[in-house]
Amino acid sequence: MPHLKASYAKYQNDPTVAFLLVSIDEDAKRLQRYLNEMKFPFPVSRIDPAKAQELMRFDNTPSTFYVDRDGIVRYQLTGGEPHGDSPGRVAWFIDQLKK
């Protein structure tokens, strides 16, 4: 997750890009502790895990989706695999959709 904070630095003043974290935690206290520790600079929301899995069709966390300006999902990366995990990769996906 720290890579998302690092990636966000490039876009924090860019009004055409948004980051949103969605937690599937059921234990709110545990989540709050985690967030206090991480201090994410972008919004964090919550969703029911079964609902998230049904709607977004992923079967592992973290799962990252890149959505274009028209609301179409363009890339989906599941798991903490190396391709999705560096600020350079995150920026690459976002920049594809900004063009």
Add this chain to the structure above:
Amino acid sequence: MRRGLLTTVGVVVTAAGLFAQVSGREQLARGKALWNQRLSKSAIAALEAAARDRETASEAHEALGRLYMFKGWQQENVFPGWHDEPGFRERALAELKSAVAADPSRASAQEALRIAEGFAAADAVEPAPPRPEIRALDAKIAGTSVPDLLAAVEERAKAQADPSPYFTGAQLLIDRGEYDRAIALAERGAVASDTFIDENLSAYQLTGKSQGSYARGRATAADLVGWARFLKKDYAGATAKLDEAARLSQDQDFVNQFHLGELARAQNAPARARDYYLSALSLAGGPPPLRQRATQALAALQPDQPNGFDAWLETELARRRDERRAAALKSLVDRPLPKLPLSTVDGRPFDTSGLRGKVLLLNFFASW
């Protein structure tokens, strides 16, 4: 006594009517669910049954009509090897007309019929043939000397602004060992591709299609640049570009996967090389000589198999194709983001209106 009998008869009739209605509804729901899974044969059978029930006729005919529209006009390349089935076009129109006839007030059926009639009308228009002067200029690109080749690319690019002369030229330069010139040409091709799509954006009609075309042009250029760098033995530079091409083509391009296999083999990473060769061979397309090279490279990497190499290869390829099919059905890529019932961390509804119209990174995580 007489009254009692009448009541009984009445109850029986009602129950029979109810039974038929439930069964048509059930068939309709089943047919729609099957079609959502793209199980077309079973979906058609269920929907045809639902169409025979007066209660669900209109809705079932409409669902059939929409399914046939998809088969007739829209399924080209939805899965590798699929093509449009023109034979379904008339049937689509017929089903949608039946849907409107069964319930003239059914707006969605009227709408679908209007669209299908539009598709049919568009089919009647002859597409413009390739322009002979452009084909003549394309043929000139295979010119003998490098300066001739470069001049021919420029001339062709000036006549029509699509990126193909740059990509053809880059490939020919690679074949001649002119790697730096090839890289320069491929990079110009990437720019030309974006510009050409921007200029003709409305021709794509759907954002998904234009996005796909941007990605294809960029992927072609990235793969050419990466391959030229590989041949120059710049493996780090090759990795960056070939990986980029793989992301852009979503690992679906034979030539690119083959190139990644060659790169991994040159870097003494046999496990990775084997994966890329298998990935390449499980995809359709690619010139036969390259497919043969990939197979031979695999055979060399693969220690003796108890049932023989061919049997092993067939099993591996079948498994990969199955996995890809399952992933394609499941993935949300190229589909609209569903509306998500989000809440804030402290349990209030989460307002997503501020996200509209933005490029969005959406990350689902758990703190455990």
